[in-house]
Amino acid sequence: MSEPGVPGQFTATLERDQPETGPRRMILNMGPQHPSTHGVLRLLIELDGETITHCEPDIGYLHTGIEKECEVKTYQQAVTLTDRVDYLAPLSNNLAYCLAVEKLLQLEIPPQAQWMRVMLAEFTRLNSHLVWLATHAIDIGAMSVFLYCFREREEILRIFEMFSGQRMMTSYFRIGGLALEPPRGWYQRVKKFIDIFPSRVDEYENLLTANPIWIGRTKGVGFISLEDMLDLGVTGPMLRAAGLKIDARKDRPYSSYDKFDFEVPTRTANDVYARYQVRIEELRQSAKIIRQAMEGMPSGPWKADDPHVVLPDREKMKTQMEALIYHFKIVTEGFRVPEGEVYHVIESPRGELGYYVVSDGTATPYRVHMRTPSFGNLQAVPTMVEGILIADVIASIGSMDFVLGDTDR
Amino acid sequence: MLPENLQEYSTAAAVDRFDADALTGGKHALGELTLEIVPAKIVSVCGFLKYDQKFVRLSAVTAVDRFPAEPRFEVVYHLHSIERNERLRLKCRLPGQDPAIDSVTSVWRSANWYEREVFDLFGIQFRNHPNLKRIMMPDDWEGYPLRKDYPVTGSRV
Numbered sequence: 087m088s089e090p091g092v093p094g095q096f097t098a099t100l101e102r103d104q105p106e107t108g109p110r111r112m113i114l115n116m117g118p119q120h121p122s123t124h125g126v127l128r129l130l131i132e133l134d135g136e137t138i139t140h141c142e143p144d145i146g147y148l149h150t151g152i153e154k155e156c157e158v159k160t161y162q163q164a165v166t167l168t169d170r171v172d173y174l175a176p177l178s179n180n181l182a183y184c185l186a187v188e189k190l191l192q193l194e195i196p197p198q199a200q201w202m203r204v205m206l207a208e209f210t211r212l213n214s215h216l217v218w219l220a221t222h223a224i225d226i227g228a229m230s231v232f233l234y235c236f237r238e239r240e241e242i243l244r245i246f247e248m249f250s251g252q253r254m255m256t257s258y259f260r261i262g263g264l265a266l267e268p269p270r271g272w273y274q275r276v277k278k279f280i281d282i283f284p285s286r287v288d289e290y291e292n293l294l295t296a297n298p299i300w301i302g303r304t305k306g307v308g309f310i311s312l313e314d315m316l317d318l319g320v321t322g323p324m325l326r327a328a329g330l331k332i333d334a335r336k337d338r339p340y341s342s343y344d345k346f347d348f349e350v351p352t353r354t355a356n357d358v359y360a361r362y363q364v365r366i367e368e369l370r371q372s373a374k375i376i377r378q379a380m381e382g383m384p385s386g387p388w389k390a391d392d393p394h395v396v397l398p399d400r401e402k403m404k405t406q407m408e409a410l411i412y413h414f415k416i417v418t419e420g421f422r423v424p425e426g427e428v429y430h431v432i433e434s435p436r437g438e439l440g441y442y443v444v445s446d447g448t449a450t451p452y453r454v455h456m457r458t459p460s461f462g463n464l465q466a467v468p469t470m471v472e473g474i475l476i477a478d479v480i481a482s483i484g485s486m487d488f489v490l491g492d493t494d495r
Numbered sequence: 496m497l498p499e500n501l502q503e504y505s506t507a508a509a510v511d512r513f514d515a516d517a518l519t520g521g522k523h524a525l526g527e528l529t530l531e532i533v534p535a536k537i538v539s540v541c542g543f544l545k546y547d548q549k550f551v552r553l554s555a556v557t558a559v560d561r562f563p564a565e566p567r568f569e570v571v572y573h574l575h576s577i578e579r580n581e582r583l584r585l586k587c588r589l590p591g592q593d594p595a596i597d598s599v600t601s602v603w604r605s606a607n608w609y610e611r612e613v614f615d616l617f618g619i620q621f622r623n624h625p626n627l628k629r630i631m632m633p634d635d636w637e638g639y640p641l642r643k644d645y646p647v648t649g650s651r652v
Contacts, residue, residue: 146629146632154645319552319554427529431582440573442571455557455571461608
């Protein structure tokens with residue numbers, strides 16, 4: 087363990103010492119409030135001229151102790167905390183957590199709720215990828231893409247708001263199903279959006295795909311070998327842009343993803359441009375999944391049939407004594423989850439998102455650990471940027487698509 | 496020795512063949528396989544699992560505090576084999592007094608940050624770790640927040 091520094095003061099020294107011979111190298115402190123780090127990431131960069139010789143990421147500025155907080159909430163209350171882990175993909179986190187707890191409870195989720203969850207998880211992917219594309223492009227200098235992407239993102243947020251009352255932290259999933267059924271007119275709105283969305287993706291591509299400046303800034307930049315990525319814990323679109331067809335939705339289908347017809351896009355160039363191509367293709371595939379979910383939505387209940395876990399309908403609560411008692415019990419003390427442990431992995435927009443939930447048989451989780459994709463991906467930053475030019479750092483780390491809330495939890 | 500309830504699982508059998516003393520127990524529950532490993536053997540077992548059994552990815556490292564039970568800590572490793580489409584959980588139990596275990600950074604480089612996080616939040620030492628210092632909390636922080644005897648709310652007096 088290193089000696090503690092002075093509280094509240096940055097130590098502008100690197101772990102390794104300056105070389106004794108040769109030209110003196112410059113240490114550049116990028117962040118923690120750098121606009122291109124999308125959150126509070128600090129990169130300590132050692133430069134020889136314009137070439138990066140050493141890089142050390144410094145994280146933890148957004149650590150909020152969510153894992154600790156989960157241990158004093160009931161299982162249902164903890165859902166609202168999972169939203170805050172990755173604030174660009176809240177529903178993916180809800181989904182992973184709910185699936186883990188439902189596995190412990192061995193709860194059967196009705197098909198309609200499962201399909202709805204798939205649909206919303208894909209909307210989350212669209213939302214997340216659009217923010218990524220907008221900010222990644224603006225970092226490199228393509229200003230107008232930002233405005234185009236946020237136009238569609240705004241519509242997605244309105245779709246979220248319509249069913250949950252919230253634009254970002256929807257907390258819409260419940261253990262055992264969904265909070266409510268979507269309101270009247272929601273499907274029409276989704277249909278309108280999905281009909282127009284593919285043409286909007288074409289617009290983004292018109293702006294970027296053949297743009298010589300974009301190509302110049304992204305092609306051949308940010309290479310990191312597949313072996314390094316696997317060894318360093320990188321997941322998601324980064325691996326797919328290196329030619330590895332890995333996607334938890336296909337490898338271990340959850341929440342009826344096996345009933346949907348979609349492709350896992352891959353590229354082999356393994357650079358910033360390839361990652362851009364993969365994510366653009368994922369936008370199209372997600373839109374395809376949403377359309378399938380909307381058109382083939384099975385009918386049936388929205389919640390699992392387990393009165394110990396799932397809140398009763400309002401109508402029943404007001405007319406049946408038993409339902410009222412269950413309601414009271416669930417709201418005041420929660421529900422007990424059988425002893426055990428489970429690690430559930432889903433494919434979040436950023437990669438492998440795993441929730442490790444340990445239960446000791448009481449109504450609060452004994453331990454919740456989030457294996458977040460951004461944390462694993464960020465670890466590869468030094469390997470990726472060492473040896474390249476400082477001007478390419480922004481493009482390289484932008485292509486990783488990390489969210490610092492997701493990293494620090 | 497291979498526990499009876501694990502005999503039908505090839506990974507468990509392979510670990511047992513590799514080193515019969517390393518495996519002390521385990522279970523297969525809810526479709527997930529857990530193997531309990533002797534802490535002193537974790538690096539060799541992980542090396543075997545990565546290079547021989549194709550668990551090329553270390554998905555996560557975390558810990559569980561069983562305070563006040565003894566042995567108090569469980570260090571939990573989640574492994575992933577892409578080729579076999581399999582996941583595996585390894586578990587090592589450590590005492591509450593000076594918990595320490597060998598680092599697996601020599602097997603997977605990704606363990607670097609994962610183990611730093613466990614060190615930071617649980618106070619478990621990882622021997623031979625290249626850079627064992629706090630990662631989430633400030634460097635001068637006292638205590639280990641995810642331990643069960645660490646309060647959730649309140650201010651420092």
